[in-house]
Amino acid sequence: MNLLPKSSKEFGSVDYWEKFFQVRGKKAFEWYGTYLELCGLLHKYIKPREKVLVIGCGNSELSEQLYDVGYQDIVNIDISEVVIKQMKEHNASRRPQMRFLKMDMMQMEFPDASFQVVLDKGTLDAVLTDEEEKTLQQVDRMLAEVGRVLQVGGRYLCISLAQAHVLKKAVGHFSREGWMVRVHQVASCQDQVMEAEHRFSLPVFAFIMTKFRPVAGSALQIFELCTQEQGKPRRLDSAERLAEAVLERQQYAWLCCQLRRKAGQGSVSLDLCDGDTGEPRYTLHVVDSPTVKPSRDNHFAIFIIPQGRETEWLFGMEEGRKQLAASAGFRRLVTVALHRGQQYAGMDSIQAELSARVMELAPLGLTAQQQVPFLSVGGDIGIRTIQHQDCSPLSGDYVIEDVQGDDRHFFRRLIFLNNRNVVQSEARLLRDMSHRAQKKRKKDRKKQRPADTPEAPSAAPGKSIDRGYLCCEHHKAMIAGLALLRNPELLLETPLAVLVVGLGGGSLPLFVHDHFPKSCVHAVEIDPSMLEVATQWFGFAQSDRMKVHIADGLDYVTALAQGGEARPPYDVVMFDVDSKDPTLGMSCPPPAFVEPAFLQNVRSILTPGGVFILNLVCRDLGLKDSVLAGLKAVFPLLYIRRIEGEVNEILFCQLCPEQKLATPELLAMAQALERMLRRPGQGWDDTYVLSEMLKTVKIV
Structure with missing residues (x-):
């Protein structure tokens, strides 16, 4: 039988509750939880000898059960004469000291300061059904009466769903x-998902409002949130922040409810925060694989992403996570990314910390006894060491961190914290060597280094950057584009003028400088902090053939095009510059870099047989088509190379359509260039195959 009201407004109606209890009869109705679910909280905030007033008692057994365990000074009031009569009859002989009174809580008959606790289980929610003026006036009278009958130091303990308007009213009233003001989530009630019509998808909270003696002129306000039964409350700086924190808990509970009820609804993401600091500690992605055939042991698993690898396509992109879930063979996989700045003792510690929370995300039907596997790459949580943190006036907060890759190599990364899932720059660190081996490597490099190349600074004590290794696939593709130049087999012997817009850690211009001995490289970087980062942490160094210009790339190229700099045209122009505006559909380059007038400037500084190479990251398909059309209008010959597993696409733009090469010719030129680069002393990375980078190139 459905006894819940059809409209929430009925909750405040005397007639509704009279009918409710007549139909309900003597069977108890436990609104928002039973005594067993609430006793931990009640015993925490109510002492056995305190005088307790229960408002809107209904026919709940809560008062009876409190009485039976020693709380015997309890007065219960309700507006329903029917229920008061029922409760008196039921308790007259068994609980003689407990009183039941028909009374309007908005006009109570008790003297001032009569009670040490006022207990309210769902009553405020029943009265505050909307924010109409009449309703708010009733609530003001109710809360004023609560304050009047409480002693100083007494507590109003209100069990509520903490809906936004209820929280706002209660917190606002008592803080003024x-x-x-403390809001405490009732842990044992948070699993009240909508299993039946009498259950709620929202978690249950308790407001604990403690009455302080008024202090003239004092503006002190105390707001706290406690999310665990015996946990330490977290102090918040405003009522607004408290409301936000409660909303986060409600959204999480709703999400858990939906995930339990429905599978295969796509990916869901959420953060789990440190209960003391409120800082994100874990980022979870829930991925369902409906195509995986169900079996007894493949319903659910947790995958811990090793530290530093959360940016990889397999873990950092939705499609990658779907592939991971399918290959792991589980119907639902929860991937867990570990946040920088947090300390983790190891896999066992993380498993103990997460077990209760992730089980809330389990699909419906998973038994409590079923073991849920925790998976990872190699069975560990990886290594992440933050080497440096700072703030750039232009780019914001950033970190330099060393992380361990899947091949046990260590990699250094530059991460901007406003886009923490994107690696801005990356370089591989040389493996640790003996002092003797390091001296020999240094001596060999000195012999091989041209006279005009200074020794690069050490990347950090005991560590050096592997300058012959390109970490980024889009950088490898950009270097492969040099095969489009005429006579690529002669590039190591002939002068090569290269302009790189966007320095970052300096890996791309440094690679060109080191591997093309006759090259002259100019890099343009708008943020002076990045030059410091590249020099101090990524082994970058300027020389006679390597110059960095601190300038806006737009202004620099425009000045060149207008003859502001007496410099010959460039054989190669590379754009690897990102946008600082995350709201754009194109994160690389900023839109101004592909405006028709600016592209004409790029064209004017390029040699007739040169190549303009652009790293494009655009998720907006309409915008991308527009960019390609604009490029095609300025550069008649346009090749495109998609970076597998990433959003990046590398565009190779040339001026002369008659230079168009079929794929076999293009691969032959790449192989010719690679033969030259693989000569002894070049420090070439054997895993890097130029021709592989150009196999999938298409002409637009």
């Missing part, structure tokens, strides 16, 4: 009165 100078009371301490």
Whole structure:
């Protein structure tokens, strides 16, 4: 039988509750939880000898059960004469000291300061059904009466769903009165998902409002949130922040409810935060694989992403996570990314910390006894060491961190914290060597280095950057584009003028400088902090053939095009510059870099047989088509190379359509260039095959 009201407005109606209890009869109705679910919280905030007033008692057994365990000074009031009569009859002989009174809580008959606790289980929610003026006036009278009958130091303990308008009213009222406000999530009630019509998808909270003696002129307000039964409350700086924190808990509970009820609804992401600091500690992605055939042991698993590898396509992109879930063979996989700045003792510690939370995300039907596997790459949580943190006036907060890759190599990364899932720059660190081996490597490099190349600074004590290794696939593709130049087999012997817009850690211009001995490289970087980062942490160094210009790339190229700099045209122009505006559909380059007028400037500084190479990251398909059309209008010959597993696409733009090469010719030129680069002393990375980078190139 459905006894829940059809409209929430009925909750405030005397007639509704009279009918409710007549139909309900003597069977208890436990609104928002039973005594067993609430006892931990009640015993925490109510002492056995305190005088307790229960408002809107209904026919709940809560007062009876409190009485039976020693709380015997309890007065219960309700507006329903029917229920008061029922409760008196039921308790007259068994609980003689407990009183039941028909009374309007908005006009109570008790003297001032009569009670040490006012207990309210769902009553405020029943009255505050909307924010109409009449309703708010009723609530004001109710809360004023609560404050009047409480002693100083007493507590109003209100069990509620903490809907936004209820929380706002209760917190606003008591904080203005100078009371301490604490909102406590009732842990044992948070699993009240909608299993039946009498259950709720929202978690249950308790407001604990402590009455302080008024202090003239004091503006002190105390707001706290406690999310665990015996946990330490977290102090918040405003009522607004408290409301936000409660909303986060409600959204999480709703999400858990939906995930339990439905599978195969796509990917869901959420953060789990440190209960003391409120800082994100884990980022979870829930991925369902409906195509995986169900079996007894493949319903659910947790995958811990090793530290530093959360940016990889397999873990950092939705499609990658779907592939991971399918290959792991589980119907639902929860991937867990570990946040930088947090400390983790190891896999066992993480498993113990997460077990209760991730089980809330399990699909419906998973038994409590079923073991849920925790998976990872190699069975560990990886290594992440933050080497440096700073703030750039232009780019914001950033970190330099060393992380361990899947091949046990260590990699250094530059991460901007406003886009923490994107690696801005990356370089591989040389493996640790003996002091003797390091001296020999240094001596060999000195012999091979041209006279005009200074020794690069050490990347960090005991570590050096592997300058012959390109970490980024889009950088490898950009270097492969040099095969489009005429006579690529002669590039190591002939002068090569290269302009790189966007320095970052300096890996791309440094690679060109080191591997093309006759090259002259100019890099343009708008942020002076990045030059410091590249020099101090990524082994970058300027020389006679390597110059960095601190300038806006737009202004620099425009000045060149207008003859502001007496410099010959460039054989190669490379754009590897990102946008600082995350709201754009194109994160690389900024839109101004592909405007028709600016592209004409790029064209004017390029030699007739040169190549303009652009790293394009655009998720907006319409915008991308527009960019390609604009490029095609300026550069008649346009090749495109998609980076597998990433959003990046590398565009190779040339001026002369008659230079168009079929794939076999293009691969032959790449192989010719690679033969030259693989000569002894070049420090070439054997895993890097130029021709592989150009196999999938298409002409637009």
